[in-house]
Amino acid sequence: MRSSQRQLDMEGALTARDRVGIQDFVLLDAHTSESAFLDNLKKRFSEDLIYTYIGTLLVSVNPYKELDIYTKKQMDIYMGVNFYELPPHIYALADNAYHTMLMETNNHFILISGESGAGKTEASKKILQFYAVSCPSTSLLDTVRDRMLVSNPVLEAFGNAKTLKNDNSSRFGKYMDIQFDTQGEAVGGHILSYLLEKSRVVHQNHGERNFHIFYQLVEGGEEELLHSLGLERNCQHYSYLVQGECANVSSINDKNDWKTMRKALSVIEFSESDIELLGIHVQVLQEAFIYRKIEAKAEEVLSPFTVDHAIYARDALAKAIYGRTFTWLVNKINESLANQFCINYCNEKLQQLFIQLTLKSEQEEYEAEGIEWEPVQFFNNKIICDLVEEKHRGIISVLDEECLRPGEATDLTFLEKLEEKMGGHPHFVTHKLADKKTRKTLERGDFRLLHYAGEVTYCVVGFIDKNNDLLYRNIKDVATQFKTSLMKLTEILMSKEPWYVRCLKSNDTKAPGRFDDALVRHQVKYLGLMEHLRVRRAGFAYRRRYEIFLQRYKPLCPATWPHWKGVPADGVEKLVKHLGYKPDEYKMGR
Template identity: 75%
Template sequence: MIVTLSETLDFRDFVLLDAHNSETAFLDNLKKRFTEDLIYTYIGTLLISVNPYKELDIYTKKQMDLYMGVNFFELPPHIYALADNVYHTMLSEANNNFILISGESGAGKTEASKKILQYYAVSCPSSTLLDTVRDRMLMSNPVLEAFGNAKTMKNDNSSRFGKYMDIQFDCQGDAVGGHILSYLLEKSRVVHQNHGERNFHIFYQLVEGGEEDLLRHLGLEKDTKRYKSHSPGECSNVSSINDKNDWKTVKNALSVIDFDANDIEHLFGIIASVLHLGNVHFDGDTKGYATLNTNAALRWVSKIEAKSEEVKLVLSPFTVDHAIYARDALAKAIYGRAFTWLVNRINESLENKDSGRKTVIGLLDIYGFEVFSVNSFEQFCINYCNEKLQQLFIQLTLKAEQEEYEAEGIGWEPVQFFNNKIICDLVEEKHRGIISVLDEECMRPGDATDLTFLDKLEEKMGNHPHFVTYKLADKKTRKSLERGDFRLLHYAGEVTYCVVGKRRRKNTSQMSVNLRNMFSGFQNLLFYMIYSFSIGFIDKNNDLLYKNIKDVSALGVATQFKNSLLRLTEILTAKEAWYVRCLKSNDNKQPGKFDEVLVRHQVKYLGLMEHLRVRRAGFAYRRRYEVFLKRYKALCPATWPHWKGVPSDGVEKLVQHLGYQPDEYKMGKTKIFIRYARTLFATEDAFEISTKIETCWRGVQARKERDRRAWAVKIIKQLVIIS
């Protein structure tokens, strides 16, 4: 009988595609599963998720119950299976774990993160205190989405900031707290959006869903088109978004997270002030200075009153362009600092004050690789972040895996892969990288321009294989470049960045001294705290401090972002890694459509084929001999209850007793390596059976002891009566 390729596909784990190691077979399997609404597939323990752009009935409470406590490969691939396996690994090994969710914008990263969080909320033990913690964790999602997500051309609910969340568990496996770190909020969206895009959701939710009394108090009208900060996108209404319903969800979520009514009122007052700022318009006088053509919008902004009864009027001779820049810088600063304050308040509500030992599961949902028709500073930072995460993936799953086999004396055939360290160095290297050059140019006197920044880049890295400009390009490439552009050859593909506006305005993002000084006079304590906390004036007890303001101001935005990424990398490398790779099925958000060219590109740049080859050539599981022996020693008479010899000898006795075949495992210098997941799961099943038998035996013994004592008490009572 002849079996065709199509008949052998539909594998739930790509590692099982032994006869078909090609990219074509990989894509065929993905596509076949996708057409049957099977959007999840494994590569070992790595989960691939393909966005179907439609609702699937696979996230019910019944589905959650089905996956609780079940071995990873017993049921079809699912986000719940991964979440459950991470949870039980954390419990059994008492170590910290993290789940890295990656993929392009619109691939489904945020939804995957929400599904994992919802699973833990349902599956973990319950009590009144724990329910409060879990409710706050869940309710943090709609709040952060409202203030940090927006509609883009690629995604109606795109995260415009990066989020890392630690979920803290006690030794019983109860979720007892959490902590959120946020990265690089896209503040420029507050004042400008590309055509077909929107500002952050909260602005539309407030205007469309806000109660009449609240809107009247804030000076707002139920018409988002009246606010010029929304005008560039010309996309206020989106069929997939219900701003009125989302407003109710956010207000309820804020109360669950323990925001009081006063804070909520002031918070929305600040959001309204940003809307009014966008309507402040300038005209030029005969001398070229900016003048206000109307002060109606400014009057609403100034409802945040000064502390002093004496109002000082400061006149600054700005040009119209300079005045617009100052206005926009103020709006971005207010919103950015409000977001920082919001995250800190959520963290306060999630904080666990118990000093007992805790383990954590981290969730990293961070912006995907972005390529637009015009790519500016934000895309540069976002794509640099993706380079760093790809480098981490390489270090933890490809490079480290091969180095471990070598260190343990395990023979195998090395897998070739592209190491993107060369690109990370191009961006972040001290004194030579793009970010260092950008900071140098920002600190130069007034003669420095965006184009002198580009000249400096060409001077320092003109021979780099991943960097090209109009001046450095050959004739063919030059046709696709402007004189103010530079192009980076990222691991995920080529991206051309526009230099104009990148140097001073976006990397420094500083307000004028007059605007900074103005904040010290605000009576609204929340507004004052929002501004002060984010630049280091105030600690948790609201005590005034002075924490190196000059140093904070001197650091460019890109350098601050680079430093925060380095700290994030340190956090992640201290934990055991798990991966969800999200893929877009098509660029048009069309249900059921599988664009093979687009998916192939994502498979290639996410390194999925290299990961598959490593998993095939390597071993699914490895543990130190002491840990393996401690867990499974009860399965072998020779190792139970105590093995007195060398741990490696005990493990060898144990696996021989269990019937491991020579091709199923290897003995390293300090660890046992098990090639197939099925081998480990058979061992785990035997362990669970033995544990149940032991539990039953203990129960029987306990009942016997209880009956014996009851019988003894009965006899004693009878003797007492007789006597």
């Protein structure tokens, strides 16, 4: 049913303040204008109204300040209330997903996306907190709640770090799962992690830190514990901790965070004995780092490494230990090589999923129903996903082939292969393939992908090594492993009903209440929000099968009450005509 009636219902429930701007973009008059879209976001943002709908999709703009909208009272208000009866809120989305799941007895997921610092982690916490309060409580629920919520400080300590963009940036992907029984009680749940950024353990860019846990331990660890681990209470003594030159940051209280983390550890039943060192003699470790052992017939020869190689070996061990610790911590082996390439590929896949589930399937539904429909054009990023993942032809395949082929593979031979296979692809360019102007912006060892969110230049150095990680030589190639784990995630999601939260960053300096027009405009563009709005707007907000519609509304028309004896579709036609709906306000499908 078209939106006018809905608008009336909704307006009735609003206070003056909530009426600032328009709370569902579907109701925006200038719905094709990006400027009008941004104006509306900005107007609402200036009144601390950070949430706006596009139909059932929730747009959230990071306020960078505490708002008084996450109280128990607010939770109570949103419980069991229809989506459109109250101002947009993440609680409304959480609540509706939950009730739809119970009503339709099927599976749902909430996909939260946005760039670093846009508010994804906060949004996911708000949703969990809401469920913890709103779902019927049992002792089982407490276990689930503990795992999801109370374990969070542990996950954040080991998986988050200060970056330039976000003081508490998650450096891994997270998939959280809660199982409900038919009564709506939470009976189980688990967390899946993927893509931990292990390189951060040994290297941090200027202004960034290693994972929080190291600083927490050094600053907050009990004397006894530090002593037993052979540590001193001074981050400056550890080169892995100070490369970004910001071991101490005013916005982070490592000492307090350590206490919180310790408490969380005990709740999820970690014991002292879980903290142990490797127990390897220094001498043995040292030797392993500086010599290569060559076995020749009956002899073993020790050949010294170069300094670079020794450093590489040390770092590789540190990364591997951390990676395994983290995996062990989340109790799921699903980690992989994490570099910017993989993270961007992951985002590209999520965008593709979003397109498939909303823009594409929505329009296909109209076609299948034989409903008149003018197609909305949108950029389909499948072409970029294919460029990365296609069998035999994609970048990952080329990388794997290069690692496996006989003869010496180097980063540069890999680049040449890429140029051979991808030359001419509209989303791929290198120094050699570029025109004169673009060439100036590329180094010889670079390749550039035109991702949907913008261009990204990658340096090939390290690609072969990372893919061929010495420590994992026997396992499948790392990039392929990553591709497989992403495919599994996509599969999980494809089998469920989607809900979307799109997080936007309001400014680049974490300033409370500042709205940077250009920055927000860019995100609105690449997240495809205007296209989403167009599809939603042209579409019908309320759809029901004929039988169900008749059953529900038959009392409203003498011809259908108490029973309609003919074909359901004809009954529905009679009913809506009787109610006075105009032909452009509804459409009948097949």
